[in-house]
Amino acid sequence: xSDILFDRITLIGIGLIGSSIARDIKELGLARxxxxxxxxxxxxxxxxxxxxxTAYTVSAAEAVKDADLVIVSVPxxxxxxxxEQIAPYLKPGAIVTDVGSTKASxxxxxxxxxxxxxxxxxxxxxxxxxxSGPDAGFTGLFRDRWCIFTPLPETDEVAxxxxxxxxxxxxxxxxxMDPEHHDKVLAIVSHLPHIIAYNIxxxxxxxxxxxxxxxxxxxxxxxxxxxxxxxxxxxMWRDVCLHNKDAILxxxxxxxxxxxxxxxxxxWGEGDKLFELFSRTRTIRRSIVQAGQDVDTPNFGRPTxxxxx
Amino acid sequence: xSDILFDRITLIGIGLIGSSIARDIKELGLARxxxxxxxxxxxxxxxxxxxxxTAYTVSAAEAVKDADLVIVSVPxxxxxxxxEQIAPYLKPGAIVTDVGSTKASxxxxxxxxxxxxxxxxxxxxxxxxxxSGPDAGFTGLFRDRWCIFTPLPETDEVAxxxxxxxxxxxxxxxxxMDPEHHDKVLAIVSHLPHIIAYNIxxxxxxxxxxxxxxxxxxxxxxxxxxxxxxxxxxxMWRDVCLHNKDAILxxxxxxxxxxxxxxxxxxWGEGDKLFELFSRTRTIRRSIVQAGQDVDTPNFGRPTxxxxx
Numbered sequence: 001x002s003d004i005l006f007d008r009i010t011l012i013g014i015g016l017i018g019s020s021i022a023r024d025i026k027e028l029g030l031a032r033x034x035x036x037x038x039x040x041x042x043x044x045x046x047x048x049x050x051x052x053x054t055a056y057t058v059s060a061a062e063a064v065k066d067a068d069l070v071i072v073s074v075p076x077x078x079x080x081x082x083x084e085q086i087a088p089y090l091k092p093g094a095i096v097t098d099v100g101s102t103k104a105s106x107x108x109x110x111x112x113x114x115x116x117x118x119x120x121x122x123x124x125x126x127x128x129x130x131x132s133g134p135d136a137g138f139t140g141l142f143r144d145r146w147c148i149f150t151p152l153p154e155t156d157e158v159a160x161x162x163x164x165x166x167x168x169x170x171x172x173x174x175x176x177m178d179p180e181h182h183d184k185v186l187a188i189v190s191h192l193p194h195i196i197a198y199n200i201x202x203x204x205x206x207x208x209x210x211x212x213x214x215x216x217x218x219x220x221x222x223x224x225x226x227x228x229x230x231x232x233x234x235x236m237w238r239d240v241c242l243h244n245k246d247a248i249l250x251x252x253x254x255x256x257x258x259x260x261x262x263x264x265x266x267x268w269g270e271g272d273k274l275f276e277l278f279s280r281t282r283t284i285r286r287s288i289v290q291a292g293q294d295v296d297t298p299n300f301g302r303p304t305x306x307x308x309x
Numbered sequence: 310x311s312d313i314l315f316d317r318i319t320l321i322g323i324g325l326i327g328s329s330i331a332r333d334i335k336e337l338g339l340a341r342x343x344x345x346x347x348x349x350x351x352x353x354x355x356x357x358x359x360x361x362x363t364a365y366t367v368s369a370a371e372a373v374k375d376a377d378l379v380i381v382s383v384p385x386x387x388x389x390x391x392x393e394q395i396a397p398y399l400k401p402g403a404i405v406t407d408v409g410s411t412k413a414s415x416x417x418x419x420x421x422x423x424x425x426x427x428x429x430x431x432x433x434x435x436x437x438x439x440x441s442g443p444d445a446g447f448t449g450l451f452r453d454r455w456c457i458f459t460p461l462p463e464t465d466e467v468a469x470x471x472x473x474x475x476x477x478x479x480x481x482x483x484x485x486m487d488p489e490h491h492d493k494v495l496a497i498v499s500h501l502p503h504i505i506a507y508n509i510x511x512x513x514x515x516x517x518x519x520x521x522x523x524x525x526x527x528x529x530x531x532x533x534x535x536x537x538x539x540x541x542x543x544x545m546w547r548d549v550c551l552h553n554k555d556a557i558l559x560x561x562x563x564x565x566x567x568x569x570x571x572x573x574x575x576x577w578g579e580g581d582k583l584f585e586l587f588s589r590t591r592t593i594r595r596s597i598v599q600a601g602q603d604v605d606t607p608n609f610g611r612p613t614x615x616x617x618x
Contacts, residue, residue: 077580126527126529126530127529128530129607129608130594130607130608131607136607145529146526146527181518181519184518184519185519185523185524185527186527186530188512188513188516188519188524188532189513189519189523189524189527189528189530189531189532190527190530190531190532191531192509192512193509193531193532193534193535194531195571195575196505196509196535196568197531197534197590198571198586198587198590199564199567199568199571199586200501200502200505200564201590201593201594202567202571202586202589202590203497203501203560203563203564203567204497204498204593205589205590205593206563206567207497207563209490209493210490210493210494210497210498212593212596214494214498215494215497215498215593216593216596216597216600216602217455217600217602218435218455218494218495218498218499219498219597219600219602219603220435220436220454220602220603221435221437221495221498221499222498222499222500222502222503222506222538223497223498223499223502224597224602224603225502225506225534225535225537225538226502226505226534227590227593227594227597227603228534228594228603228608228609229531229534230587230590230591230593230594231590231591231594231595232587234583234584234587234588234591235584237583237587238580238583238584238587239580241574241575241580241583242575242578242580242583245575245576245578248575249572249575249576251512252568252572252575254512254515254516255508255509255512256565256568256569256572258508258511258512258515259505259508259561259565260565262504262507262508262511263558263561263565265550266504266550266551266554266557266558266561267554267558269551269554271547271548271551274543274546274547274550274551275543275544275547277507277508277511278507278539278541278543278546278547279543280511280514281506281507281510281511281514281536281539281540282539282540282543284510284513284514284521284524284525284536284539285439285510285536285537285539285540286540287521287525288525288528288533288536291525291526291528293525293526293528293529293533294528294529294533294536294537294611295611295612298438298439298440298445299438299439299537299609300537300608300609300610300611301609301610301611301612302603302604302609302610303604303610
């Protein structure tokens with residue numbers, strides 16, 4: 001039990017991210033007690049069946065009592081409400097962090113409630129899958145993934161070091177940046193791709209000339225790649241759109257501008273422009289594979305029909 | 310050798326698709342002779358090193374002599390030129406087919422050259438990966454994948470049956486539709502996804518506020534999914550854009566219209582509209598998985614860091 005970093009960790013929200021953290025804490029023995037809290041009695045019961053913690057309560061206020069580390073893993077739109085509920089009950093010296101995909105909005109929602117004697121350190125582990133809920137979590141989700149902190153100017157270095165140590169135990173690599181930059185970076189690497197994926201799947205769903213069953217039947221020729229992101233949690237992504245509005249609208253404007261250029265090149269038969277873009281994008285794929293951020297296996301290494309049998 | 314379907318098969322073009330066909334023919338023993346032809350002497354030599362055929366020539370005209378089945382696997386923009394070169398040398402009764410991703414244009418380019426005593430049957434196997442060239446091919450690429458024929462009205466049923474039998478040996482399921490419908494279906498399930506993927510990767514490449522190294526570093530949060538399609542062969546995709554212009558422009562217009570609606574919902578904070586779309590798209594993913602057209606494993610079953618080690 002020498003790996004214990006905190007006596008009591010409280011997890012508020014126990015979906016894909018919260019439950020993966022819980023599994024890692026348990027497997028690595030990082031806390032004596034793990035208190036789990038979520039608003040839904042049903043989800044809480046499922047967490048208990050999965051033995052994700054040592055204690056369970058639907059009350060966030062109740063949950064944070066005596067906690068040395070509180071990790072809030074809820075849709076970003078619920079951050080303010082959680083902060084308001086837990087603030088009066090936080091232990092002096094406790095570290096409070098979150099895992100939200102937008103940072104400026106989470107800080108604006110949570111910071112005003114945070115007592116002076118508590119260390120509020122906003123964080124964002126860049127990890128996940130298209131699945132959601134407590135059953136979707138697994139140990140090792142954060143291994144070799146980035147976790148970005150966006151600390152406030154007054155942040156205590158010792159507390160920051162302890163939180164960093166926690167995520168490093170989970171296998172993450174840590175980065176720090178200011179919240180506004182985080183929100184711009186995530187708008188392009190994560191939010192725009194999800195929005196575009198949702199959009200194209202919606203477009204395909206609405207066609208009259210091509211039936212939905214044809215779209216499904218022939219989806220392996222490209223379309224299916226987008227349906228993975230478009231199967232992500234609707235509540236989470238609604239909140240991301242509403243809470244990173246400015247950066248997302250900026251990226252959408254750039255995307256649409258570029259698409260208009262491409263569309264015009266298609267209309268006017270400008271093969272050279274198309275070829276130039278289509279060649280340039282290949283290089284980025286290569287860099288991503290070289291950086292170890294994706295596999296080089298064709299088709300993401302999806303099992304071929306052979307292997308399925 | 311009882312599986313022989315044709316005495317001599319000629320493959321014109323020996324990239325990902327052509328070389329996968331060659332590998333299957335060889336493994337299954339479907340022809341006595343396999344003549345391989347490609348314009349590039351270098352690629353032809355590589356095909357020979359890989360022992361993909363039984364004879365090799367850079368001359369398409371030379372290649373088709375005495376062939377019972379000719380499969381043209383070149384970028385769709387080159388179809389007309391190939392047809393013109395091979396037409397005078399085709400054996401009476403030969404079957405000529407192709408694998409192009411657009412069908413109306415291929416027919417318009419090739420049909421005028423085809424002699425009356427030859428069976429020209431346009432086809433399109435919906436299979437491939439983001440890789441290209443003779444080394445990228447593999448046996449079994451077409452297994453459990455759809456192959457769409459778009460036969461001309463006068464097509465001989467016996468010849469059609471023979472070609473169908475060939476693709477079925479390769480494991481494909483066969484569909485038939487008219488070329489215009491094919492081009493619309495493919496515009497949404499394949500061409501639009503590729504164009505959107507190329508576009509978003511291009512947008513990310515051009516940002517000033519977020520560096521390219523940040524995009525690469527954090528790409529696992531969604532962006533990397535698009536880079537796979539955007540790494541596809543530039544020549545092939547330039548030609549697809551130029552040769553399925555009308556259907557692609559229609560799908561692009563619908564996509565942009567839907568995106569404007571989504572963008573407006575984000576700007577005005579209309580969470581209900583976002584939630585509705587984000588929930589609806591989940592259903593399509595489920596249907597695709599149920600139809601056996603994609604894996605249900607999170608992240609397409611990409612190896613996790615654990616499995617990589």
